[in-house]
Amino acid sequence: xxxxxxxxxxxxxxxxxxxxxxxxxxxxxxxxxxxxxxxxxxxxxxxxxxxxxxxxxxxxxxxxxxxxxxxxxxxxxxxxxxxxxxxxxxxxxxxxxxxxxxxxxxxxxxxxxxxxxxxxxxxxxxxxxxxxxxxxxxxxxxxxxxxxxxxxxxxxxxx
Amino acid sequence: xxxxxxxxxxxxxxxxxxxxxxxxxxxxxxxxxxxxxxxxxxxxxxxxxxxxxxxxxxxxxxxxxxxxxxxxxxxxxxxxxxxxxxxxxxxxxxxxxxxxxxxxxxxxxxxxxxxxxxxxxxxxxxxxxxxxxxxxxxxxxxxxxxxxxxxxxxxxxxx
Numbered sequence: 001x002x003x004x005x006x007x008x009x010x011x012x013x014x015x016x017x018x019x020x021x022x023x024x025x026x027x028x029x030x031x032x033x034x035x036x037x038x039x040x041x042x043x044x045x046x047x048x049x050x051x052x053x054x055x056x057x058x059x060x061x062x063x064x065x066x067x068x069x070x071x072x073x074x075x076x077x078x079x080x081x082x083x084x085x086x087x088x089x090x091x092x093x094x095x096x097x098x099x100x101x102x103x104x105x106x107x108x109x110x111x112x113x114x115x116x117x118x119x120x121x122x123x124x125x126x127x128x129x130x131x132x133x134x135x136x137x138x139x140x141x142x143x144x145x146x147x148x149x150x151x152x153x154x155x156x157x158x159x
Numbered sequence: 160x161x162x163x164x165x166x167x168x169x170x171x172x173x174x175x176x177x178x179x180x181x182x183x184x185x186x187x188x189x190x191x192x193x194x195x196x197x198x199x200x201x202x203x204x205x206x207x208x209x210x211x212x213x214x215x216x217x218x219x220x221x222x223x224x225x226x227x228x229x230x231x232x233x234x235x236x237x238x239x240x241x242x243x244x245x246x247x248x249x250x251x252x253x254x255x256x257x258x259x260x261x262x263x264x265x266x267x268x269x270x271x272x273x274x275x276x277x278x279x280x281x282x283x284x285x286x287x288x289x290x291x292x293x294x295x296x297x298x299x300x301x302x303x304x305x306x307x308x309x310x311x312x313x314x315x316x317x318x
Contacts, residue, residue, distance in 0.1 A: 014211050048186065052253075053172065062218055062222070062259075095259075096261055097261065098257075098258070102253070
Protein backbone atom coordinates (compact mmCIF):
# COMPACT_ATOMS: atom_id res chain seq x y z
CA UNK A 1 0.00 0.00 0.00
CA UNK A 2 1.38 3.43 -0.94
CA UNK A 3 1.92 5.97 1.74
CA UNK A 4 0.11 8.87 0.08
CA UNK A 5 -3.55 8.52 -0.88
CA UNK A 6 -4.62 9.03 -4.50
CA UNK A 7 -6.64 12.08 -3.46
CA UNK A 8 -3.69 13.67 -1.69
CA UNK A 9 -1.92 13.99 -5.02
CA UNK A 10 -4.64 16.27 -6.40
CA UNK A 11 -3.57 19.88 -6.97
CA UNK A 12 -4.67 22.41 -4.35
CA UNK A 13 -7.33 23.97 -6.57
CA UNK A 14 -9.14 20.64 -6.95
CA UNK A 15 -8.70 19.43 -3.36
CA UNK A 16 -11.85 20.93 -1.86
CA UNK A 17 -14.19 18.01 -2.59
CA UNK A 18 -16.62 17.34 0.25
CA UNK A 19 -16.05 13.62 -0.14
CA UNK A 20 -12.29 13.42 -0.48
CA UNK A 21 -10.63 16.83 -0.57
CA UNK A 22 -7.81 17.28 1.92
CA UNK A 23 -8.60 21.03 2.04
CA UNK A 24 -12.29 20.62 2.96
CA UNK A 25 -12.37 20.94 6.74
CA UNK A 26 -15.93 19.68 7.05
CA UNK A 27 -15.63 16.90 4.47
CA UNK A 28 -15.43 13.13 4.71
CA UNK A 29 -11.70 12.83 3.79
CA UNK A 30 -12.11 9.58 1.90
CA UNK A 31 -8.65 8.28 1.01
CA UNK A 32 -7.85 5.56 -1.51
CA UNK A 33 -4.76 3.42 -2.06
CA UNK A 34 -3.62 0.64 -4.33
CA UNK A 35 -3.71 -2.86 -2.91
CA UNK A 36 -2.17 -4.82 -5.78
CA UNK A 37 -4.53 -4.65 -8.75
CA UNK A 38 -7.37 -3.45 -6.55
CA UNK A 39 -7.86 -0.21 -4.66
CA UNK A 40 -9.01 0.20 -1.09
CA UNK A 41 -10.42 2.98 1.07
CA UNK A 42 -11.21 2.65 4.75
CA UNK A 43 -13.80 5.00 6.16
CA UNK A 44 -15.62 5.14 9.47
CA UNK A 45 -18.93 7.03 9.24
CA UNK A 46 -19.68 9.54 11.98
CA UNK A 47 -22.56 9.06 14.41
CA UNK A 48 -24.58 11.61 12.44
CA UNK A 49 -24.28 9.52 9.25
CA UNK A 50 -27.25 7.45 10.28
CA UNK A 51 -30.19 6.10 8.27
CA UNK A 52 -32.40 4.30 10.77
CA UNK A 53 -30.83 3.74 14.21
CA UNK A 54 -27.89 1.36 13.91
CA UNK A 55 -27.38 1.72 10.16
CA UNK A 56 -25.35 3.90 7.80
CA UNK A 57 -27.06 6.46 5.57
CA UNK A 58 -27.12 5.38 1.93
CA UNK A 59 -25.99 8.79 0.69
CA UNK A 60 -22.75 8.41 2.64
CA UNK A 61 -22.21 4.96 1.13
CA UNK A 62 -22.85 6.48 -2.31
CA UNK A 63 -20.30 9.20 -1.50
CA UNK A 64 -17.71 6.62 -0.48
CA UNK A 65 -18.25 4.71 -3.72
CA UNK A 66 -18.18 7.94 -5.73
CA UNK A 67 -14.89 9.33 -4.41
CA UNK A 68 -13.21 5.95 -4.23
CA UNK A 69 -14.31 5.35 -7.82
CA UNK A 70 -13.08 8.65 -9.25
CA UNK A 71 -9.88 8.43 -7.22
CA UNK A 72 -9.24 4.92 -8.52
CA UNK A 73 -10.01 6.12 -12.04
CA UNK A 74 -7.34 8.83 -11.78
CA UNK A 75 -4.81 6.37 -10.35
CA UNK A 76 -5.61 3.84 -13.09
CA UNK A 77 -5.14 6.49 -15.77
CA UNK A 78 -1.69 7.39 -14.41
CA UNK A 79 -0.80 3.72 -14.15
CA UNK A 80 -1.87 3.06 -17.74
CA UNK A 81 0.43 5.89 -18.85
CA UNK A 82 3.26 4.50 -16.74
CA UNK A 83 3.38 7.71 -14.70
CA UNK A 84 3.53 8.47 -10.99
CA UNK A 85 0.60 10.45 -9.57
CA UNK A 86 2.78 13.41 -8.65
CA UNK A 87 3.81 14.07 -12.26
CA UNK A 88 2.36 16.75 -14.55
CA UNK A 89 0.05 17.28 -16.29
CA UNK A 90 -2.40 16.26 -13.58
CA UNK A 91 -5.21 13.86 -14.39
CA UNK A 92 -8.52 14.30 -12.63
CA UNK A 93 -11.85 12.56 -13.14
CA UNK A 94 -15.45 13.44 -12.39
CA UNK A 95 -18.45 11.15 -12.13
CA UNK A 96 -20.61 10.77 -15.21
CA UNK A 97 -22.74 8.04 -13.69
CA UNK A 98 -23.06 6.35 -10.33
CA UNK A 99 -25.00 3.20 -9.56
CA UNK A 100 -25.34 1.69 -6.10
CA UNK A 101 -27.11 -1.51 -5.10
CA UNK A 102 -27.74 -1.68 -1.36
CA UNK A 103 -27.53 -5.37 -0.58
CA UNK A 104 -27.67 -5.36 3.22
CA UNK A 105 -28.33 -2.70 5.84
CA UNK A 106 -24.83 -1.39 6.67
CA UNK A 107 -24.07 -1.32 10.40
CA UNK A 108 -23.13 2.10 11.79
CA UNK A 109 -20.05 1.95 13.97
CA UNK A 110 -17.53 -0.37 12.30
CA UNK A 111 -14.99 0.87 9.78
CA UNK A 112 -16.16 0.36 6.21
CA UNK A 113 -13.88 -1.06 3.55
CA UNK A 114 -14.40 0.05 -0.05
CA UNK A 115 -12.70 -2.23 -2.53
CA UNK A 116 -12.39 -1.08 -6.14
CA UNK A 117 -11.74 -2.98 -9.33
CA UNK A 118 -10.95 -1.21 -12.56
CA UNK A 119 -13.29 -2.58 -15.20
CA UNK A 120 -12.04 -0.56 -18.17
CA UNK A 121 -9.57 2.26 -18.85
CA UNK A 122 -10.10 4.46 -21.89
CA UNK A 123 -8.46 7.77 -22.74
CA UNK A 124 -11.49 9.73 -21.58
CA UNK A 125 -13.50 7.20 -19.56
CA UNK A 126 -12.68 4.77 -16.75
CA UNK A 127 -15.19 2.38 -15.20
CA UNK A 128 -14.65 1.21 -11.62
CA UNK A 129 -16.66 -1.35 -9.67
CA UNK A 130 -16.68 -0.81 -5.91
CA UNK A 131 -17.82 -3.10 -3.14
CA UNK A 132 -18.42 -1.74 0.36
CA UNK A 133 -17.89 -4.16 3.21
CA UNK A 134 -18.66 -3.93 6.90
CA UNK A 135 -17.46 -6.66 9.23
CA UNK A 136 -16.36 -8.63 6.14
CA UNK A 137 -19.84 -8.67 4.60
CA UNK A 138 -20.53 -6.96 1.28
CA UNK A 139 -23.27 -4.44 2.12
CA UNK A 140 -23.29 -2.44 -1.11
CA UNK A 141 -21.99 -2.76 -4.63
CA UNK A 142 -21.54 0.18 -6.96
CA UNK A 143 -20.27 1.17 -10.35
CA UNK A 144 -18.73 4.51 -11.18
CA UNK A 145 -18.36 5.74 -14.74
CA UNK A 146 -15.68 8.39 -14.43
CA UNK A 147 -14.70 10.81 -17.18
CA UNK A 148 -11.86 13.31 -17.46
CA UNK A 149 -12.77 16.55 -15.76
CA UNK A 150 -14.16 18.96 -18.37
CA UNK A 151 -12.20 22.16 -18.98
CA UNK A 152 -15.22 24.17 -17.79
CA UNK A 153 -14.66 22.85 -14.25
CA UNK A 154 -10.97 23.70 -14.08
CA UNK A 155 -9.44 26.89 -12.79
CA UNK A 156 -5.96 26.08 -14.03
CA UNK A 157 -4.69 24.00 -16.89
CA UNK A 158 -2.53 21.81 -14.71
CA UNK A 159 -5.08 19.67 -12.95
CA UNK B 160 -48.34 21.86 -2.02
CA UNK B 161 -48.96 20.33 1.41
CA UNK B 162 -47.81 22.15 4.49
CA UNK B 163 -45.98 19.25 6.13
CA UNK B 164 -43.16 17.49 4.29
CA UNK B 165 -43.37 13.74 3.63
CA UNK B 166 -40.37 13.19 5.88
CA UNK B 167 -41.92 15.12 8.76
CA UNK B 168 -44.62 12.47 9.01
CA UNK B 169 -42.07 9.75 9.82
CA UNK B 170 -42.23 8.40 13.37
CA UNK B 171 -39.62 9.68 15.81
CA UNK B 172 -37.63 6.43 15.80
CA UNK B 173 -37.06 6.66 12.03
CA UNK B 174 -36.48 10.41 11.84
CA UNK B 175 -32.71 10.44 12.36
CA UNK B 176 -31.70 10.04 8.72
CA UNK B 177 -28.69 12.18 7.81
CA UNK B 178 -30.37 13.13 4.54
CA UNK B 179 -33.89 13.93 5.65
CA UNK B 180 -34.47 13.23 9.35
CA UNK B 181 -35.95 16.14 11.29
CA UNK B 182 -34.18 14.84 14.43
CA UNK B 183 -30.67 14.81 12.90
CA UNK B 184 -29.15 18.11 13.94
CA UNK B 185 -26.20 17.81 11.55
CA UNK B 186 -28.17 16.43 8.63
CA UNK B 187 -29.29 17.87 5.31
CA UNK B 188 -33.01 18.15 6.18
CA UNK B 189 -34.25 17.33 2.71
CA UNK B 190 -37.99 17.88 2.60
CA UNK B 191 -40.37 16.66 -0.09
CA UNK B 192 -43.91 17.68 -1.03
CA UNK B 193 -46.51 16.81 -3.62
CA UNK B 194 -46.88 19.16 -6.54
CA UNK B 195 -49.82 17.61 -8.35
CA UNK B 196 -48.74 14.21 -9.66
CA UNK B 197 -45.08 15.03 -9.13
CA UNK B 198 -43.09 15.60 -5.98
CA UNK B 199 -40.66 18.41 -5.29
CA UNK B 200 -37.86 19.11 -2.84
CA UNK B 201 -35.91 22.35 -2.68
CA UNK B 202 -32.45 22.19 -1.21
CA UNK B 203 -29.59 24.65 -1.07
CA UNK B 204 -26.21 22.95 -0.59
CA UNK B 205 -23.84 24.44 1.98
CA UNK B 206 -20.53 26.01 0.99
CA UNK B 207 -18.74 22.86 2.17
CA UNK B 208 -20.76 20.70 -0.27
CA UNK B 209 -18.30 21.48 -3.01
CA UNK B 210 -16.79 19.25 -5.72
CA UNK B 211 -14.41 21.48 -7.67
CA UNK B 212 -14.71 25.22 -6.91
CA UNK B 213 -18.09 26.52 -8.07
CA UNK B 214 -19.80 23.13 -8.29
CA UNK B 215 -21.86 20.84 -6.07
CA UNK B 216 -20.44 17.55 -4.81
CA UNK B 217 -22.02 14.56 -6.55
CA UNK B 218 -22.55 12.68 -3.30
CA UNK B 219 -24.83 15.45 -2.07
CA UNK B 220 -26.80 15.31 -5.31
CA UNK B 221 -27.06 11.53 -4.85
CA UNK B 222 -28.29 12.11 -1.29
CA UNK B 223 -30.93 14.57 -2.49
CA UNK B 224 -32.15 12.07 -5.08
CA UNK B 225 -32.06 9.24 -2.52
CA UNK B 226 -34.13 10.91 0.20
CA UNK B 227 -36.48 12.60 -2.23
CA UNK B 228 -36.98 9.22 -3.90
CA UNK B 229 -37.69 7.23 -0.76
CA UNK B 230 -39.88 10.02 0.62
CA UNK B 231 -41.86 10.11 -2.60
CA UNK B 232 -42.11 6.32 -2.49
CA UNK B 233 -43.67 6.45 0.98
CA UNK B 234 -46.06 9.22 -0.04
CA UNK B 235 -47.04 7.30 -3.18
CA UNK B 236 -47.72 4.16 -1.14
CA UNK B 237 -50.04 6.07 1.20
CA UNK B 238 -51.74 7.70 -1.77
CA UNK B 239 -52.27 4.34 -3.49
CA UNK B 240 -53.95 3.08 -0.32
CA UNK B 241 -56.09 6.22 -0.13
CA UNK B 242 -54.58 7.09 3.26
CA UNK B 243 -53.17 10.27 4.76
CA UNK B 244 -49.50 10.14 5.78
CA UNK B 245 -50.28 10.66 9.46
CA UNK B 246 -52.34 7.45 9.70
CA UNK B 247 -51.15 4.14 11.13
CA UNK B 248 -49.57 1.74 10.41
CA UNK B 249 -46.69 3.86 9.17
CA UNK B 250 -45.13 3.10 5.79
CA UNK B 251 -41.42 3.63 5.37
CA UNK B 252 -39.12 2.81 2.46
CA UNK B 253 -35.41 2.23 2.11
CA UNK B 254 -33.27 2.35 -1.00
CA UNK B 255 -32.56 -0.92 -2.78
CA UNK B 256 -30.87 0.72 -5.72
CA UNK B 257 -29.83 4.23 -6.69
CA UNK B 258 -28.68 5.39 -10.11
CA UNK B 259 -27.54 8.89 -10.90
CA UNK B 260 -26.47 10.33 -14.24
CA UNK B 261 -24.61 13.59 -13.85
CA UNK B 262 -25.54 15.52 -16.98
CA UNK B 263 -24.01 18.93 -16.25
CA UNK B 264 -21.74 20.32 -13.54
CA UNK B 265 -24.20 21.62 -10.91
CA UNK B 266 -23.50 25.20 -9.82
CA UNK B 267 -22.88 25.65 -6.09
CA UNK B 268 -24.89 28.52 -4.66
CA UNK B 269 -28.37 28.41 -6.20
CA UNK B 270 -31.21 26.43 -4.66
CA UNK B 271 -31.60 23.02 -6.27
CA UNK B 272 -34.99 21.67 -7.27
CA UNK B 273 -35.53 17.91 -7.17
CA UNK B 274 -38.57 16.85 -9.15
CA UNK B 275 -39.84 13.29 -8.71
CA UNK B 276 -42.11 11.17 -10.86
CA UNK B 277 -43.49 7.89 -9.61
CA UNK B 278 -42.73 5.28 -12.25
CA UNK B 279 -44.38 2.30 -10.55
CA UNK B 280 -46.05 1.47 -7.24
CA UNK B 281 -46.06 -2.12 -6.04
CA UNK B 282 -46.93 -3.46 -2.63
CA UNK B 283 -43.28 -3.88 -1.71
CA UNK B 284 -41.45 -1.79 -4.31
CA UNK B 285 -41.83 1.74 -5.66
CA UNK B 286 -39.70 3.22 -8.42
CA UNK B 287 -39.19 6.97 -8.56
CA UNK B 288 -37.41 8.99 -11.23
CA UNK B 289 -35.87 12.24 -9.98
CA UNK B 290 -34.47 15.16 -11.93
CA UNK B 291 -32.30 17.75 -10.18
CA UNK B 292 -32.40 21.24 -11.62
CA UNK B 293 -30.29 24.32 -10.93
CA UNK B 294 -31.27 27.60 -12.51
CA UNK B 295 -33.91 25.73 -14.52
CA UNK B 296 -31.39 23.39 -16.14
CA UNK B 297 -31.50 19.64 -15.50
CA UNK B 298 -28.08 18.86 -14.05
CA UNK B 299 -28.68 15.28 -12.88
CA UNK B 300 -31.21 12.54 -13.42
CA UNK B 301 -31.66 9.64 -11.07
CA UNK B 302 -33.74 6.59 -10.39
CA UNK B 303 -34.49 5.21 -6.96
CA UNK B 304 -35.77 1.68 -6.44
CA UNK B 305 -37.33 1.89 -2.98
CA UNK B 306 -38.53 -1.11 -0.98
CA UNK B 307 -40.47 -1.37 2.24
CA UNK B 308 -38.15 -1.08 5.21
CA UNK B 309 -37.19 -4.57 6.37
CA UNK B 310 -38.26 -5.60 9.86
CA UNK B 311 -34.60 -5.97 10.82
CA UNK B 312 -34.17 -2.19 10.57
CA UNK B 313 -37.18 -1.32 12.71
CA UNK B 314 -37.19 -0.69 16.42
CA UNK B 315 -40.97 -0.58 16.71
CA UNK B 316 -43.72 -2.18 14.73
CA UNK B 317 -45.46 1.10 13.99
CA UNK B 318 -43.22 2.62 11.37
